[in-house]
Amino acid sequence: MARLIALGAFGDLLPLQVGDVTCTEVVRETLFSVAPYRGQQKAVSAGLKTQLGLTLPAVGRRRAAGDVICQWIGHDAWIVSAPVTLDGLAAVTDQSDGYATLEITGASVEAVLARLVPLDLRSATFKVNHTARSLLGHLPVSITRTGPQAFEVMVMRSMAASLVHDLQEAMTGVAARGSA
Amino acid sequence: MRIECPHCGERDRREFYYVGDAVALARPAPDAGPDAWDDYLHNRDNPAGDTNDLWYHEGGCGAWIVVSRNTVTHAVHRTKLAQKAAS
Incomplete structure (x- = not known):
């Protein structure tokens, strides 16, 4: 290759x-947008806490855990700088x-x-x-x-x-x- | 003109794109008949006074917003996320 x-x-x-x-x-090197499905914001936040050690920040805020950031990026959308698995909870899209x-x-x-x-x-x-x-x-x-x-x-x-x-x-x- | 985005706060009008009358949020039932659908798709009032419009915050958070404003005085009375206005 x-x-x-x-x-x-x-x-x-x-x-x-x-x-x-x-x-x-x-x-x-990795960026994923996370757009929680309707009513799933708390579950997404809990999932991020388990996987990355940080929760969804409020509108207009950024959070960091070590090198990993989670940042509000728009209406019902956040961006995280690490891969996450949120099947059934959010639309996760590779934006790297x-x-x-x-x-x-x-x-x-x-x-x-x-x-x-x-x-x-x-x-x-x-x-x-x-x-x-x-x-x-x-x-x-x-x-x-x-x-x-x-x-x-x-x-x-x-x-x-x-x-x-x-x-x-x-x-x-x-x-x-x-x-x- | 300044518009209050429910997420971002008060922002300049240049961040927003005008989409049209907020009637677009009240879609008729599929079997409502041709008159209701004709009104929904084509017929718009052109009021001199209070109006509800849809605006898109394209230079900002990307939310669709229902803006209640007055076309005569240019006053913006209130704004609401279209997501909440429609549900």
Whole structure:
């Protein structure tokens, strides 16, 4: 059998640094979307607890157990970064190659995202492990705060290059203004 | 215009796609007769005033939402997940 070479979704576009802001690729080799059938949310949560050691987080939240994350990703849907078996309880779909994820960090990160995302992402309202679905420029994204000056941005893989392009433009603009 | 998504909170109108009158949630019985089906499929009021529409939160969580709003004042009175409005 042919040996295939694994390539990241962003190719050589990342890492990218402009001013004090850096983007790096986040590699999660397995991603599964979990959409509980009607009325099965508690059973799904219990199943995840047994299999992965974490329960379904609330709307707009992420949970982690070691390297495994479970994140709200939309209406009645979550994404987990490990295989799960939930027969009869939820629609589980392999999304491993479906998403591209990057982490954007730096002192001016909020100023960069403020140019692109119509949400208040300041730490007073958007805390660590808060996650939101919204638009970044024209791209539908999932944004999660991972630290005081760090966010993760998840986008459909086909839009990875557009995401980097939009971020690079905003990072350049913010850097040109000097301090944020 | 800002629309309150039951999941995401108040969001800008550009995140939403307008789908049409929420009459689509009240599907007639299969044997309801041609008049009921004609109304359901084709006939829509065009009110100057309060209306119930379906909106899709495509730039957000992907939920279908019933938005009660006023077409004259542009006020948004309330919003509800279509899932809950239909059941």
